[in-house]
Amino acid sequence: MGHAGGNAARRRKPAGLTVRVARTPAGRQTRRPHPGEDKYMRAAIFREPGRPLEVGAIEDPTPQAGELILKVEACGICGSDLHISDNHDGSGGMPPLKPDSVMGHEFCGEIVAIGPGTETTLKEGDRVASLPTIGCGTCDKCLTGDVKRCRTARGIGLGDVPGGYADYVRVGARESLRLPGHFGKGDGALIEPLAVGLRAAVRARLQPGESVLIIGAGPVGLATAIWCRHFGARHVVVSDLNPNRAEMAAKYGATDAIDASKENVIERYKTIAGGRPEVVFDCVGVKGSMQLAIDYAAFDAKVVVVGVCMHLDHILPVKPVTKELDLIFAYCYLRQEFGLCIDMLDQGRIEAAGLITDRVGFDGFSEAFEALKTPNTQVKVLLEPDR
Numbered sequence: 001m002g003h004a005g006g007n008a009a010r011r012r013k014p015a016g017l018t019v020r021v022a023r024t025p026a027g028r029q030t031r032r033p034h035p036g037e038d039k040y041m042r043a044a045i046f047r048e049p050g051r052p053l054e055v056g057a058i059e060d061p062t063p064q065a066g067e068l069i070l071k072v073e074a075c076g077i078c079g080s081d082l083h084i085s086d087n088h089d090g091s092g093g094m095p096p097l098k099p100d101s102v103m104g105h106e107f108c109g110e111i112v113a114i115g116p117g118t119e120t121t122l123k124e125g126d127r128v129a130s131l132p133t134i135g136c137g138t139c140d141k142c143l144t145g146d147v148k149r150c151r152t153a154r155g156i157g158l159g160d161v162p163g164g165y166a167d168y169v170r171v172g173a174r175e176s177l178r179l180p181g182h183f184g185k186g187d188g189a190l191i192e193p194l195a196v197g198l199r200a201a202v203r204a205r206l207q208p209g210e211s212v213l214i215i216g217a218g219p220v221g222l223a224t225a226i227w228c229r230h231f232g233a234r235h236v237v238v239s240d241l242n243p244n245r246a247e248m249a250a251k252y253g254a255t256d257a258i259d260a261s262k263e264n265v266i267e268r269y270k271t272i273a274g275g276r277p278e279v280v281f282d283c284v285g286v287k288g289s290m291q292l293a294i295d296y297a298a299f300d301a302k303v304v305v306v307g308v309c310m311h312l313d314h315i316l317p318v319k320p321v322t323k324e325l326d327l328i329f330a331y332c333y334l335r336q337e338f339g340l341c342i343d344m345l346d347q348g349r350i351e352a353a354g355l356i357t358d359r360v361g362f363d364g365f366s367e368a369f370e371a372l373k374t375p376n377t378q379v380k381v382l383l384e385p386d387r
């Protein structure tokens with residue numbers, strides 16, 4: 001960011017804010033720009049599907065009315081970013097990302113500029129976490145916190161507005177929530193994945209005392225476990241094919257973990273909980289995982305699909321019909337759910353910092369991103385631009 005201070009003097013970019021990708025002299029890319037130095041910042045740029053992200057320079061973002069610029073403190077790598085970076089066509093139900101986009105939708109940072117005419121109680125210097133969506137702020141969806149359903153919603157890090165894999169990111173002021181001062185570095189980047197887990201538990205209409213099975217101990221599975229425990233589930237059992245991840249689950253929220261590479265999941269579950277699960281979360285989202293969730297579920301159970309499968313998948317309907325299952329889908333939180341995650345962390349009523357298993361700077365970021373596409377023991381890896 002060229003000018004990390006006042007905003008009034010900031011150049012206005014044409015509406016639509018296209019990010020022009022600038023080629024800069026070799027060596028420039030990995031150096032940290034200093035305020036006032038130039039009008040470029042570093043970002044991990046998506047060029048084309050299947051090609052590793054490229055750390056390069058793009059123009060600084062400029063805030064419009066209702067927007068803020070954050071100096072990115074940390075941005076988490078999300079499983080969906082990994083998928084999107086390899087998404088060649090729309091056959092999986094999601095359009096391919098435009099070349100030269102910047103991903104990253106799980107971030108926190110410090111406010112360094114406020115768009116002209118923005119009404120907000122936030123100030124420059126505040127640390128915030130922002131929803132990765134900018135809404136109009138006036139429609140019924142925005143007013144009820146369901147920003148993703150706003151008709152003019154623009155996603156951050158998902159193709160509309162450049163995301164948090166950058167030194168600076170442009171966000172909505174209304175969609176930004178102040179973080180408590182005691183939050184450790186990068187903790188604010190966990191709010192987004194925690195909110196996905198909260199959404200899953202809310203969509204499940206989880207009742208105290210229910211027995212839960214969570215398939216998949218990735219960040220979403222673990223976040224779901226944290227909330228199921230918080231809401232009083234009797235058993236919160238997480239299964240994963242990766243023994244390390246299963247072990248991680250036992251530390252965060254889960255009451256028991258099943259190593260699905262060695263154990264028969266449902267037999268082991270029955271030993272732990274005395275019966276089949278009343279709520280099953282599919283936090284994997286691959287071909288066949290929904291059917292597995294259905295197979296494991298008790299009669300009259302709820303099956304909640306949280307993992308995003310981008311392939312045609314099929315289920316055998318006789319099973320959910322004869323079991324009379326409730327099949328539920330969960331996707332994206334409300335603004336107030338985002339806020340609840342901050343408050344519960346603030347009060348120490350949930351604990352999540354241990355989900356961060358690695359932190360990288362721009363040097364090595366692209367490699368770290370690619371490494372997550374092969375089997376690994378990471379849970380949440382953060383980009384910290386000033387690292």
Ligand SMILES: [Zn+2]
Nearest residue numbers: 078079080106
């Ligand atoms: Zn995500």
Ligand SMILES: [Zn+2]
Nearest residue numbers: 136139142150
């Ligand atoms: Zn709206």
